[in-house]
Amino acid sequence: MRFFSDNAAPACPEVMAALHAANRLDTAYDGDEWSRRLDGTFSELFGTDVAALWVATGTAANALALAALCPPHGSIVCHRDAHIQNDECGAPEFYTHGAKLLLAEGIGAKLTPETVTALLDSVRNDVHQTQPHTLSITNATEYGLVYSADETSALGALARARGLNFHIDGARFANAMVRTGASPADLSWKAGADALSFGFTKNGGMSADMLIFFKPELKAAALYRRKRAGHLLSKGRFLAAQVLAMLDDDVWLRNARAANAAAARLAEAAGPERLLLPVEANELFIRATPAEAQRLRAQGFDFYDWGPGEARLVTSWDTDPAAIDELAAAIRAL
């Protein structure tokens, strides 16, 4: 029973079925019937006109979004622990052609208007420093916290006030949705977002994430950037079909609910003493001495050590309830 990452989980049955259904000749690239439905389907989901591009990874979605929102000579404000800073090997710098990331603070990888303001105020407004053009947050965060609609709006308002574009890395957007109960619109464009990396892979897809532009005029250039990055898959229908299958019957929400629920049960078992941070999505950061961690592993549970005396456990859409019961019991027994 492995709790390393939702990244490693299988694809859900609806996705596999969709791949079969799409396994027939159709127009290459994004000219097929599935890909052509994406703008419409996502516009409906968000209740506004959006442009929707599939990509194979969240890193590509983030980097393409940032390239659309920040010039090479600009900078991007994000959290010190943001995925775009620490886990993408410089993809934002590659796609933006060298924009800088400016690192702001906040508990649990969560920015606040205060921490962002403090950072912005530290930038000299002259030609010797790259000027901030974009704010990027991650919802749910890298530490499993979520931004509510209000919190997102407050950052969006700040971004607008300071002339910044606003990007949301939603690799776990579904988990944030389910937790906050907010609508997709409330957590994105109504809160001021210009672009959203909307993750499906971590949530039960095989290899499909969406880049959503709430300013549809950003799409045109992004199509060229996607192609030139080698991300225009020739049989793109297989990506589109995955995503559409997960939107049908709210599979995406079902999957996120399952992952969140599993994490919540583990959090309950761990108790507030052991938790490093509240568990709001599908990630759990706990205190565990090396001996405790060893005891869990001896029972067949695997996970990452985080800091010293800390462990990270990630649940996914398919986490077996029985395994959760066992792990919860094991944690309680520590």
Add this chain to the structure above:
Amino acid sequence: MRFFSDNAAPACPEVMAALHAANRLDTAYDGDEWSRRLDGTFSELFGTDVAALWVATGTAANALALAALCPPHGSIVCHRDAHIQNDECGAPEFYTHGAKLLLAEGIGAKLTPETVTALLDSVRNDVHQTQPHTLSITNATEYGLVYSADETSALGALARARGLNFHIDGARFANAMVRTGASPADLSWKAGADALSFGFTKNGGMSADMLIFFKPELKAAALYRRKRAGHLLSKGRFLAAQVLAMLDDDVWLRNARAANAAAARLAEAAGPERLLLPVEANELFIRATPAEAQRLRAQGFDFYDWGPGEARLVTSWDTDPAAIDELAAAIRAL
């Protein structure tokens, strides 16, 4: 019956089966059991130590290869009609950070030592011009011709003599293999190639191509480049599994043979008068007046117009023999 591109064909049954077999939790990225077999499997196939990286597109394979083989201030010699020049929206320039493509001549998108030499000799050896660092050919070419092992070797020898790295875009490498009867080694490293983009998608995969380095020391940097390009898929096992399934029992060769055979039958039907170029792989370029093209389309055959009075037809691994019979008859009847 559509003959637009092998890009648009379905995935073959073995690939679909492999996706199912791989649909269980394993280590993320390329730490899974399938991905870890790739270096070994391809080293065996080529009879030498190679490094093998999966990517989701041929464009990514080409661009990563070129970035490994040419510095930003260098240039890459390729054919005027090369895919890397005309069909990748500047992916080589993006990945190499601005290297230039220098365009050489040759019939059917095929370079010769003479045309490459003529181009190289036109470059002034001073700091005001980018200096050629790499030669890139496509086998089979964009016009459906193949380089024999000897022809490839001649270019490889020239590259070595002139201090150039040597890359082969093998989006249709299988078709070239089948046509020439040469071994994978003969058409690649024994002919001097440093890197090969080895296509599986056009040949019955869903979304999997391989980047093969014959200098394994080039792999380390390429891993970082792949990640930063957003091409390190989190569930990479699904790419590796596709490729391994196509190598098993020589599915890849079976598929390529089927596509080549279909094209050969159409070529026979067309006859030498109508053919613009010999048909050596799975692409057919024919003379067809607008009226003739219209007549074919009226019978349900679809394809691209090429130049004025010209048409391109591409066969794929799954082209229905009955459809080929019908089309062959329709061409004969023009």
Add this chain to the structure above:
Amino acid sequence: MRFFSDNAAPACPEVMAALHAANRLDTAYDGDEWSRRLDGTFSELFGTDVAALWVATGTAANALALAALCPPHGSIVCHRDAHIQNDECGAPEFYTHGAKLLLAEGIGAKLTPETVTALLDSVRNDVHQTQPHTLSITNATEYGLVYSADETSALGALARARGLNFHIDGARFANAMVRTGASPADLSWKAGADALSFGFTKNGGMSADMLIFFKPELKAAALYRRKRAGHLLSKGRFLAAQVLAMLDDDVWLRNARAANAAAARLAEAAGPERLLLPVEANELFIRATPAEAQRLRAQGFDFYDWGPGEARLVTSWDTDPAAIDELAAAIRAL
């Protein structure tokens, strides 16, 4: 007596005097009194509001202009023999982050609406090809021809009709001015130009060229690009002072006239038979057998061989009239 290049000539006396006059403490970068006069002075010269940035080289001016006028995923139409293609080691690709140069034809490195149209029409309007965003011409051309105001306007109109930005590499703009008798405005923004690389170095400066934007809103980003390229000199007043000194009393036109006149006298001596191209600025391309070239060199004249049996001679602002007489006589005597 060397006729290699106007690039190698000394700085004219007015420039040297200006350097002395500017050799006192003032605000660093471009905050000094000289630099602050540039926008105004050039706006007056061109009879419209322009933004004017100094740079130390024509290559920097060209590359910054192109970066302002073409996105990384776009392409730039220029002549096959353009300086930006052949003599800047990929500076346009570096500054634009990988835009492609598309090469059009024309005698004497001179584009025509027909050759540009032919090139534009050869580009497929799809995401697999970089789309042209910019047209760039050189006036005077790399082969010493000039575009008249009408010819420039015709290209400007074509650019506008096709949605292209329009850049002029005016490394020898002064020579073109003097030859055509047209006004600075007629040869630039009135003809549709968005940006002009306005050369002073070849025309008697020490190291100063200007980048002129006829859409002043392009300046803001260019200031950041210039800084990040390392082209914001801390003692920028020395560049501004050179340029202002050359504008005073029309030194720039006097210098260009001297260079053009010298070339014209040599052209007359050479006669139409020997000239490869009309001599319209300060470059001369002549037929000269190896023996003839040798004979000239034996008399102390030095120059570049061009093609086989061809030679290039370049005159500059300070070419000694006596030397021109001697060379003219020597050419006549061949």
Add this chain to the structure above:
Amino acid sequence: MRFFSDNAAPACPEVMAALHAANRLDTAYDGDEWSRRLDGTFSELFGTDVAALWVATGTAANALALAALCPPHGSIVCHRDAHIQNDECGAPEFYTHGAKLLLAEGIGAKLTPETVTALLDSVRNDVHQTQPHTLSITNATEYGLVYSADETSALGALARARGLNFHIDGARFANAMVRTGASPADLSWKAGADALSFGFTKNGGMSADMLIFFKPELKAAALYRRKRAGHLLSKGRFLAAQVLAMLDDDVWLRNARAANAAAARLAEAAGPERLLLPVEANELFIRATPAEAQRLRAQGFDFYDWGPGEARLVTSWDTDPAAIDELAAAIRAL
């Protein structure tokens, strides 16, 4: 009397004389007699074979050095207050094509083996993070401290132990030399440096800095990078001549001594209470209330406010001793 920056000072008389002496026709670019002497002259100065390239700015020297020492997918360790991080508008990111700067700590912008080690140890050694390839320090630092030969060596040894290249930003290398009494060799290659940005502009040049490679094999690619960055000035002899003039008779050391001495006198006047940091080169950071700063300004002294209640004063090669006396008195009188 302005104490804003040594950047804004005039050029020293020897430099002006050298510009005149070089004001005659010679080979363009770096083929002239002055430029051709640079490798030899600097090899002698450093007592080892070096490659020496002129550039017009320190930013260009730094960015070219870093591009030679760090791949696009790597990262560069520097101080949080380094010029390359805060004052070059992303030039390192531009020239390296997107390498990341990793920010380490230390008093007075000075790194120590401990702070560098702490940073290095925080980087995960996997493909999801850019890996450090280069260490860059500034001597004298942005806060006017100097690294002794031993301190530099300790960092050089750490760099070597961790597989990092080692760059020194020596915009004020002369000031560090003079202060430490160490030889050029001791402060550079003997301490492990691979490249040095050797500043002349701040020290009395007009616009000339040197990029010194202690691995001469790094020069070849740097020549192409310099050209493609637009930094190969056509009349490069004017840069070379400035530098050679400053090396002659140790003008560079005389100038640095003058600037350091002026700062030392001001430091003495300020006294330890008022000084934020020891004054080791030509920069002075003092505590000064707004009222105190105002009082100084009222007496005709101008300078930058730094933090709240802090001021920065920079002396230069030509700071008038009388002005220093006056300012010293004024500071004492606060």
